[in-house]
Amino acid sequence: MYGRLLLPELQVMLNENDTEGVKEFCDALYPAVTAEILEELNSQDVWRVLACSTPEKQAEIFQFLALPQQIEIVGVIDREPLSKLIEEMAPDDRVDLLSRMDDDHVEELLPLIAQAERRDIRKLLSYPEDSAGAIMTTEYASLPENISVSQALERLRLQAPDSEIISYIYVVDEGRRLQGIVSLRELIFARPTRPLSELINRDVISVRVDDDQEFVAQQMAKYDFVAIPVVDRQNQLVGIVTHDDAIDIMQEEATEDTYRLAAVEPLEDSYLSTSVKTVIQKRIGWLIFLLVPSFLAAKVLEHYEAISDKYEWLVLFIPLILASGGNAGSQSATLIIRAMALESNIQQGDLRALLRKELQLGLLLGSGLALISFFISWAFTAQLIQASVVGLAVFLVVLMGISAGGMLPMGFRRLGMDPALMSNPFITALVDILGLIIYFQVAMYLVS
Amino acid sequence: MYGRLLLPELQVMLNENDTEGVKEFCDALYPAVTAEILEELNSQDVWRVLACSTPEKQAEIFQFLALPQQIEIVGVIDREPLSKLIEEMAPDDRVDLLSRMDDDHVEELLPLIAQAERRDIRKLLSYPEDSAGAIMTTEYASLPENISVSQALERLRLQAPDSEIISYIYVVDEGRRLQGIVSLRELIFARPTRPLSELINRDVISVRVDDDQEFVAQQMAKYDFVAIPVVDRQNQLVGIVTHDDAIDIMQEEATEDTYRLAAVEPLEDSYLSTSVKTVIQKRIGWLIFLLVPSFLAAKVLEHYEAISDKYEWLVLFIPLILASGGNAGSQSATLIIRAMALESNIQQGDLRALLRKELQLGLLLGSGLALISFFISWAFTAQLIQASVVGLAVFLVVLMGISAGGMLPMGFRRLGMDPALMSNPFITALVDILGLIIYFQVAMYLVS
Numbered sequence: 001m002y003g004r005l006l007l008p009e010l011q012v013m014l015n016e017n018d019t020e021g022v023k024e025f026c027d028a029l030y031p032a033v034t035a036e037i038l039e040e041l042n043s044q045d046v047w048r049v050l051a052c053s054t055p056e057k058q059a060e061i062f063q064f065l066a067l068p069q070q071i072e073i074v075g076v077i078d079r080e081p082l083s084k085l086i087e088e089m090a091p092d093d094r095v096d097l098l099s100r101m102d103d104d105h106v107e108e109l110l111p112l113i114a115q116a117e118r119r120d121i122r123k124l125l126s127y128p129e130d131s132a133g134a135i136m137t138t139e140y141a142s143l144p145e146n147i148s149v150s151q152a153l154e155r156l157r158l159q160a161p162d163s164e165i166i167s168y169i170y171v172v173d174e175g176r177r178l179q180g181i182v183s184l185r186e187l188i189f190a191r192p193t194r195p196l197s198e199l200i201n202r203d204v205i206s207v208r209v210d211d212d213q214e215f216v217a218q219q220m221a222k223y224d225f226v227a228i229p230v231v232d233r234q235n236q237l238v239g240i241v242t243h244d245d246a247i248d249i250m251q252e253e254a255t256e257d258t259y260r261l262a263a264v265e266p267l268e269d270s271y272l273s274t275s276v277k278t279v280i281q282k283r284i285g286w287l288i289f290l291l292v293p294s295f296l297a298a299k300v301l302e303h304y305e306a307i308s309d310k311y312e313w314l315v316l317f318i319p320l321i322l323a324s325g326g327n328a329g330s331q332s333a334t335l336i337i338r339a340m341a342l343e344s345n346i347q348q349g350d351l352r353a354l355l356r357k358e359l360q361l362g363l364l365l366g367s368g369l370a371l372i373s374f375f376i377s378w379a380f381t382a383q384l385i386q387a388s389v390v391g392l393a394v395f396l397v398v399l400m401g402i403s404a405g406g407m408l409p410m411g412f413r414r415l416g417m418d419p420a421l422m423s424n425p426f427i428t429a430l431v432d433i434l435g436l437i438i439y440f441q442v443a444m445y446l447v448s
Numbered sequence: 449m450y451g452r453l454l455l456p457e458l459q460v461m462l463n464e465n466d467t468e469g470v471k472e473f474c475d476a477l478y479p480a481v482t483a484e485i486l487e488e489l490n491s492q493d494v495w496r497v498l499a500c501s502t503p504e505k506q507a508e509i510f511q512f513l514a515l516p517q518q519i520e521i522v523g524v525i526d527r528e529p530l531s532k533l534i535e536e537m538a539p540d541d542r543v544d545l546l547s548r549m550d551d552d553h554v555e556e557l558l559p560l561i562a563q564a565e566r567r568d569i570r571k572l573l574s575y576p577e578d579s580a581g582a583i584m585t586t587e588y589a590s591l592p593e594n595i596s597v598s599q600a601l602e603r604l605r606l607q608a609p610d611s612e613i614i615s616y617i618y619v620v621d622e623g624r625r626l627q628g629i630v631s632l633r634e635l636i637f638a639r640p641t642r643p644l645s646e647l648i649n650r651d652v653i654s655v656r657v658d659d660d661q662e663f664v665a666q667q668m669a670k671y672d673f674v675a676i677p678v679v680d681r682q683n684q685l686v687g688i689v690t691h692d693d694a695i696d697i698m699q700e701e702a703t704e705d706t707y708r709l710a711a712v713e714p715l716e717d718s719y720l721s722t723s724v725k726t727v728i729q730k731r732i733g734w735l736i737f738l739l740v741p742s743f744l745a746a747k748v749l750e751h752y753e754a755i756s757d758k759y760e761w762l763v764l765f766i767p768l769i770l771a772s773g774g775n776a777g778s779q780s781a782t783l784i785i786r787a788m789a790l791e792s793n794i795q796q797g798d799l800r801a802l803l804r805k806e807l808q809l810g811l812l813l814g815s816g817l818a819l820i821s822f823f824i825s826w827a828f829t830a831q832l833i834q835a836s837v838v839g840l841a842v843f844l845v846v847l848m849g850i851s852a853g854g855m856l857p858m859g860f861r862r863l864g865m866d867p868a869l870m871s872n873p874f875i876t877a878l879v880d881i882l883g884l885i886i887y888f889q890v891a892m893y894l895v896s
Binding site for chain 1: 476477478480601604605615632636637651653665668669670671672674691692694695696698699702703705706707709710711712718719720724727728731732734735736738739741742743745746749750753756757760763764765766767768770771772774775776778779781782783784786787790791794798801802805808809812813816817820821824825828872873876877880884
């Protein structure tokens, strides 16, 4: 917020071509704050600002910009300075950017990038999206086993500037296989001549390059880790995932689930920076799909036309019956989907317990709502029989809605699909059809 | 997962009263893994296991248990060992536990806890729930300004075992006012005789004790911090919030928003460990409240009884009209609520841009769905006029639903309330009432 107040000052310096002033401006602020200010400028001006600083500083600031803006900006930078900027970016952020750029553009740039970095980029680009490999960074501190504490500190001095996190140092053997971790804290306070091997904690928790990013974040949250090592099939250390990535993943996954619950396909960027065209693509499919059950509901209503013609008051309570069942069902689905997302180690037994709970809840909530609906509709129509039909139908439809809301996400998980795929609108639609059938059957049973 | 495989082994040792074996078992595993195994035992057995270890180890493991289980377990521990265990817990976890225990029980325990810790507990307990003060820990490393690098390292050696994070050390003046931070990395690699003051980064970002926890987590996510210092009104350093807490807060806030979107009041514990009684309390209020618009919808239907009697086919498409508008409205509300939750610095101007976007989307999605509905209902009824009524009504109701879904969360935020309070079922209910009015007005206009 306080960053935006500085925008006018920056614009004055830009107008006056005061490159020295712009450089000092960027050096004085946190990169995240500078990035916040740059969000307000067009791509040309962003690059005019960044160009005043060293490539290191450029990369630091650039990494805090949103991906869509990053992509726009790389379009206005010449190949030479762009390759320098990309060379300085953190490996994980760099891969995020390159994987969203044109393949041709990337191929054009790669020859200009130093060979070691180039190999690194090709490797990270080859991991599947949403895998540990795609989100990890290769800038971590590692040490061989057979050295002393003072030698270890000496080596770290050389590695450290490049390492994202050095609270923990990873110890590897000659084949780069992960042997254990040493905490920097212990290393500093240990006797300098002590062998490093005495400080190693060999019971180390790691993830595999092909593990899903959601699993990686869950492991980090579970163990409260600042970083987690990533190994390949041969247990060779290939990178680390850091705490800030874990937060980003959690956010991303929570957002995806929330979207799915409202029948919106996940967006790649923030809603603000997504185009109308893309938003329509993410929304229209489900909306059209959801027309189908509505027409089936029309068929159901047609089927019961005889009784609804005879007892016209039945029509009045259709919204009530459908909303009660749909709302209660959506509540259940949401609670269960969120429980499954949060507890990585939820067991089949837990799910059965959850289902029993839903049934209990269905009976209790159903009775409560039925009773209230009974009395209100009695007051509304002054007819005991009508109120009885409404009350009984509400009870059964709520019970059915809660059962459907509870069981469908579990069924989907069982089939190996995303439980959140069973969006609440779909559950509501299902409840519409079954709810109407229940309602008219109750009516036929009680009034005729 | 692999933890649970070890449960039988632990039970055998418990049955044989092999305290030495149990102690070794706990020492060999990560505290988080031991805690996962203990989840399967009853409170008595959990304490029998923990009692074999030192209070430090007990606290480490205990902190990884879920709060409801922690509360059950403290009920079976004698005052003496319980006060030792509580003394060893991290200040933030300890306060979470104490704030959920009976006041009498806490008052009984406090005299047994060392005085320094006791003062700490009383202070942390006094901060409002969900504030930075309530989630921070008081175990951080701090240093005075006017010492050398080697003196700094010497002091850290004494403080470090108690400090949660020492990647950053906080520098304070004589009045404990925060002056800046020093990174441990720089400290280690600096010349020992250098004055500490030369290494201090004075441009430090901190939060206030009374800041909301959501704001704290957003700041940490924005700057990619491992920890953030917490200061009081006098800028005195009182604690730090660490990265693992930030992840927990993000999860908690995402869960709350998701629940609210489905009209469920936030739960304090995980859904699995919440009692049926509590779940009913969190669900029934909104469900009853949502009956009101349904009865209003009944009133609307009663009002239009003359036309729906004359043109009976109108009733068939009620579910279609209502579902289209409700689904499109819920999509908009969810997208906007999530955007507001993720972007802490969303501006009034951004909101206006979002609203313009929603209106565009409403026109486009409304036309698309109207066209499809027109053709399907034409095929369904073989009547051009009926299909026209349905198509036009779908267009208007979708446009209305999207406007309502977009504007209501913003209005709520403007009033200083939680935007997610405007749950999707409520938007759907509102669309039900207005949707029916639109539908019948369109019908009256076109058919009569």
